Amino acid sequence: MDGLINLFKPVGLSSAQSVYRVRRITGQRKSGHAGTLDPAADGVLLVCLGRATKLVERLMDQPKVYRATARLDVTSESFDSDRPLLPVPVKAFPSGEEVRAAAAAFEGQIQQVPPAVSALKVSGVPAYELARRGKTVELKARTVCVYWLVVRHYDWPVLSFEMACGRGTYVRALIRDWGVRLGVGGCLTSLTRVAVGPFHHANSWTLERLEPAHASDYLLGIDEARAMTATSAPPARPRTVSDDDVMF
Structure with missing residues (x-):
């Protein structure tokens, strides 16, 4: 099994523990992730399986939100x-x-x-x-x-x-x-890590959803992942809040 999973890491698990859970679900022992999240944090954790582990460095260079x-x-x-x-x-x-x-x-x-x-x-x-x-x-x-x-x-x-x-x-x-x-x-x-490059938390998979799903549902192919990360332009700046959003 070769490809990329946009995983939503939960609070309480380390990045390594999350990857281990993915390995157990997929049966693929060769794996890695693109950027550590502390156990107390949640959000996007890109998990690379098989030959996709060669993309780790490329993915780590993507901007993060x-x-x-x-x-x-x-x-x-x-x-x-x-x-x-x-x-x-x-x-x-x-x-x-x-x-x-x-x-x-x-x-x-x-x-x-x-x-x-x-x-x-x-x-x-x-x-x-x-x-x-x-x-x-x-x-x-x-x-x-x-x-x-x-x-x-x-x-x-x-x-x-x-x-x-x-x-x-x-x-x-x-x-x-x-x-x-x-x-x-x-x-x-x-x-919360909201996004890594083009990979957003809105399109991520929780460990609970991965368990019963078929690999074709959640696994992104190597070529597609490489094409999506051909550039590393930073995301657009959101609107600046007004004083109404800042209380004192």
Whole structure:
């Protein structure tokens, strides 16, 4: 079996666990995925089977769209709710205008330091494992691309936003830096990958739907997948919200 599955990864499963479930359903042992989603996140996970695993790098270069919710009054070691939340003293609540202005500073090519609690390897060991051992993890800043970042709703301390970004961008690191720019906290509370290139969550398959379905229903052929990803143009920017969408 060779091809691509647009899988909707559920909250609670790692990307590797999700691929393992697909392997059990399809019977294809040779498999891979194009871009890790944390267990606490859900959304589009492109699973490549058989000869389609050669497309993984090509797919990882496709732009990604995320919808997320965060809190600005707390932080955590991982900058999401996977670790204990720590209150952050705030002298003044930022206005909606200030939040949007800060967002604009993160669009384009930016320097971003990945979270210490991440799968990036340091001397062959995942950074999260070193952090778990109590060791200091210092990761170097790297250049990533944020095509656009749009505030969807803001009602202190909750912030909802949508963004399109390139390969290697950490949404957890972005909300950390966004909070720093505003002089507040920053902790991701929910994350959904809406799309990877032309593959949208509206056309994705859950594990429950895959089980009884025939492969011809959900499997995209290699040639078709290659044709769909011939370009990697970023998705169009959604409309900018009005002040009516930003509460304070």
